[in-house]
Amino acid sequence: MNDVNAYIGLSAVLFTIGAIGVLTRRNAIVVFMCVELMLNACNLALVAFAHQHGNLDGQVAAFFVMVVAAAEVVVGLAIIMTIFRTRRSASVDDASLLKY
């Protein structure tokens, strides 16, 4: 196994765990944390590839991912709070009003 492959492998494992978490967990906050885990896995791949290719573009991309993640968390948690205020529940199964 090559040097960078180990980092990409770890990134793939983390991404998979995050994806499974998004699909299986019911608590909206934990689902959100799993999305963060997937973003972190992508960041690890970006930084590893920056190291592999010997330039800093990957690190700049990882930085932008962090900025977008921060914005996403702010809005997402505000939405979760709003849903919790009206439904008294943070479960993603309860927010199914469009179903009926």
Add this chain to the structure above:
Amino acid sequence: MSITFWLLSAIIVPAALGILFVRKAVHAALLLAAVMISLAIIYLTLEAPFLFAVQIIVYTGAIMMLFLFVVMLVGVDASDSVVETIRGQRWLAWTAGVVLGALLLVGVAQISLGTMVGLDAANSGGNIEGLADLLFSRYVLLFEVTAALLITAAVGAMVLAHRERLEPKPTQASMAAQRVRDFSETGRPLVPLPSPGVYARHNAVDTPALLPDGTPAEESVARVLAARGTVRSAPALADDITEVQRTLEDVDGGPAGGATGGTDQASGSGHNTENPEAGA
């Protein structure tokens, strides 16, 4: 491949797997924080000191704190329901996830990307300077768009979290008037409730205050404690009363002991015990 990477992997993968299985959101947040800090150290070994700092400050510091705030607002014990709304969804999700992971890992193992070049040349003028050069030249448009995104997110969060006030804000005068009205209608006391444990031996919240006649004041302990049954029991309190009486008699000697001869009256509050001393 450094030993640091394998050690950190041994921390990261179990912690990330734990997020899938822990019941409580707080535990998931703590495990995610562990993953993020370990990833920050991996960034350091990948010659990205700026991202190391940003990962710890922004992710572990700001984002995880935001998560914990929301967990506290929503309720710490808001755990997952185990009822499946779609039949077989959990099983299918696990299958799909494992297949995705296997696919990714096999794909990564098949390719060979050559040896790492390393960032010695790119970082020669300093990592942060190099990042700033890129950020304000090639990616400057992206940088500006990011500013717009952040402002939109801040305004959006404020709009979502804002709640219109439907009734006028209670003033001090209106609250006082309400208190008097409650007193006249339901007999709720006008003054604050007595504080617990103003007895000579205990000031803990589970010890009721003693009234001048020696009986415990029930409203001095919180209703929650009383409902849980963790209030100090009456026999223990009675033991305390006799104990304090004995010490008082020891300290005051003959005349004070004689003055406080009636045991029931002497079992009163601290005010009672001070008076004989002042007199003597």
